[in-house]
Amino acid sequence: MNPELLARKTIRDLTPYQSARRLGGSGDIWLNANESPFVNEFKIQCDRLNRYSTCQPEALIQAYADYARVDKSQVLTSRGADEGIELLVRTFCEPKQDSILYCPPTYGMYSISAETFDVGVKQVPLTADWQLDLPSIAENLDGVKLVFVCSPNNPTGNLIRREDIISLLNMTQDKALVVMDEAYIDFCPEASTVDLLAQFPNLVILRTLSKAFALAGLRCGFTLANAVVIDLLLKVIAPYPVPVPVADIAVQALSPAGLARTKFQVLDLSANRAYLQAGLSMLPGVTVYDGYGNYLLVRFPDGDALFKALWDNGIILRRSPIDNCIRISIGSRDECEKTLAFIRTQLEKIS
Numbered sequence: 001m002n003p004e005l006l007a008r009k010t011i012r013d014l015t016p017y018q019s020a021r022r023l024g025g026s027g028d029i030w031l032n033a034n035e036s037p038f039v040n041e042f043k044i045q046c047d048r049l050n051r052y053s054t055c056q057p058e059a060l061i062q063a064y065a066d067y068a069r070v071d072k073s074q075v076l077t078s079r080g081a082d083e084g085i086e087l088l089v090r091t092f093c094e095p096k097q098d099s100i101l102y103c104p105p106t107y108g109m110y111s112i113s114a115e116t117f118d119v120g121v122k123q124v125p126l127t128a129d130w131q132l133d134l135p136s137i138a139e140n141l142d143g144v145k146l147v148f149v150c151s152p153n154n155p156t157g158n159l160i161r162r163e164d165i166i167s168l169l170n171m172t173q174d175k176a177l178v179v180m181d182e183a184y185i186d187f188c189p190e191a192s193t194v195d196l197l198a199q200f201p202n203l204v205i206l207r208t209l210s211k212a213f214a215l216a217g218l219r220c221g222f223t224l225a226n227a228v229v230i231d232l233l234l235k236v237i238a239p240y241p242v243p244v245p246v247a248d249i250a251v252q253a254l255s256p257a258g259l260a261r262t263k264f265q266v267l268d269l270s271a272n273r274a275y276l277q278a279g280l281s282m283l284p285g286v287t288v289y290d291g292y293g294n295y296l297l298v299r300f301p302d303g304d305a306l307f308k309a310l311w312d313n314g315i316i317l318r319r320s321p322i323d324n325c326i327r328i329s330i331g332s333r334d335e336c337e338k339t340l341a342f343i344r345t346q347l348e349k350i351s
């Protein structure tokens with residue numbers, strides 16, 4: 001018998017997340033997954049690998065709590081922020097009954113996580129200026145347990161207005177959790193909503209070491225929330241979710257020296273982002289949207305043709321669902337220069 005027929009119908013019908021890795025490509029400039037160009041060194045110890053890890057390694061939780069300025073009872077660590085999304089869905093949404101709500105264009109994993117657990121998905125698109133459509137959200141809250149808001153938003157790059165987030169938190173009190181996806185907040189820490197945790201028991205914040213900390217391959221993320229929410233998530237998480245070497249490396253990344261290095265690298269990438277933004281803005285017919293993360297969303301006269309020309313020449317970027325837009329991750333200065341030069345030449349050819 002074909003095992004395909006044994007799979008749940010939901011899974012047979014599911015289109016998996018089209019991650020940058022899965023889409024493939026070949027080339028020498030990879031600016032498609034919002035990874036950091038920096039390669040940092042860490043010490044690895046093997047003397048505890050015969051033992052299971054602790055579920056929530058104390059040193060790691062304390063280090064992140066100190067970095068985020070919250071209490072350690074408000075921190076959960078997991079296999080990337082993506083596992084945080086999944087844990088929230090599994091903990092708070094009743095299958096075939098409850099829903100999540102999110103605001104496209106945004107990150108794709110909210111809907112995938114909901115769909116794999118037979119949880120409903122409601123979409124309330126962002127407004128024309130990529131802000132929350134609060135009246136529409138208010139009308140669509142029936143049966144919604146989780147509202148996902150990404151700021152800086154991926155792929156558009158903009159911040160969601162703080163006063164709107166506060167309105168949303170008030171609107172959803174006693175009804176739903178508001179999950180702020182702050183995967184890119186280390187590039188603009190002043191925009192974090194972490195200070196609102198004390199005031200709003202329904203606020204949850206997702207963080208990661210994958211972007212600013214240059215550790216996408218480590219798979220280490222965090223959920224920040226009030227202790228009641230964290231304790232519920234701990235009932236659902238696997239018994240040994242954090243490999244010993246992952247915790248060791250993450251603690252080094254969050255040490256004073258590690259934090260100083262990240263701060264320096266964030267400044268460096270912000271300078272490269274400004275360089276790329278200025279260079280692209282000078283090209284005729286090109287619109288660069290203000291970006292607060294380590295990526296820029298850029299509109300071109302013919303986005304598809306340009307994307308393909310770049311791809312064929314070994315410059316791998318990310319196509320966005322928004323008309324003629326391409327998302328460009330901020331790489332090293334050399335990668336930014338080469339990408340800008342190629343785009344400039346390509347656009348001159350067409351005009």
Ligand SMILES: *Cc1c(COP(=O)(O)O)cnc(C)c1O
Binds near residue numbers: 081183210216220
């Ligand atoms: C990269 C990203 C994540 C996932 O982070 P991981 O910790 O690598 O799982 C979550 N949300 C957004 C918006 C992202 O861009």
